Amino acid sequence: MAVTVILADDHAVVRQGIRMLLEKERFAILGEAANGLEAVRLVEQFHPDVAVLDLSMPMLNGIGAAAQIKKISPRTMNILLTMYTEEHHILEALRAGIKGCVLKTQAADQLLLAIREVCAGGVYLSPSVSGAVVQAYLAKLELPYDPLTDRERQVLQLVAEGKRTKEIALILGVTAKTAETHRVKVMEKLDIHSTAGLVRYAIRRGLIEA
Incomplete structure (x- = not known):
């Protein structure tokens, strides 16, 4: 049987190029996603063998998507496409269950x-x-402490992308009150009390691009 794959990248031309490459080798593409949330939904629907995820995607980045996919479809192998080789990005990806x-x-x-x-x-x-992984190991690099839950990290990314509370609630399928509660908890845990500060933190953590 053909290996089944879903593709997730916010650039259609990139997805098209990868699709052509994989279909030429007889891989079966079950679906494409333009953001991390769509990728998670596709995996939940199809349970593919492999999910190819771009690191920098709107709404939910590749690492966040991989963490959710690991829970809903343990058999799906996650492969991350990245422009970065910084040690903390790679270590965080591996800890989230990325296999490639x-x-x-x-x-x-x-x-x-x-x-x-x-x-x-x-x-x-x-x-x-x-x-980068070898260098991190030799330097005994530890990931910067992150007190946020997966959901709070997702809310942080959405806030940093400029989404308002009602938009966040709609995206996550929760009430506006719940979305606001998450936002407040993020600010309290990080001791950051402005949107600009949250944006800077999200950039440092690789949740969004500068």
Whole structure:
């Protein structure tokens, strides 16, 4: 049977290129998503073998999506496409259950290798990414402490993207009061009491791009 895949990237041209690459090798593309929330919904619907996730996506980034996918579809292997090789991004991805990290600039060469490796039960890291992991290990790097829950981190990303409380509530399927409660808890836990401060924190954590 063909390996089943869902693709998630907020750039349609990137998704199209990856689809062409994978379909040429007889992989079955079950769906495409333009943001992390759509990716999670597609995985919940189809339970594919592999989810290819861009790191920087609106509403829910690739690492956040991978963490949710790990809970709702444990058999799905997550592969992250990233422009970053910073140690803390890679370590956070691995802790979220990512089984493969591929640099977007090398995706054409390495994505097929990554999919085959993770489907065989292994882990695949692009050479420059694996170098970052080795350096982090040698330096005994610890991730910066993050007191937020997965849901609070998602709310933080939405706030940093400029979403208002009612929009956040609609996206998450909760009441406006619940969304506001999450927002207040985020500010209290981070001891940050302005939207501008939350945006700066979200950029430092890689939740949004500067």
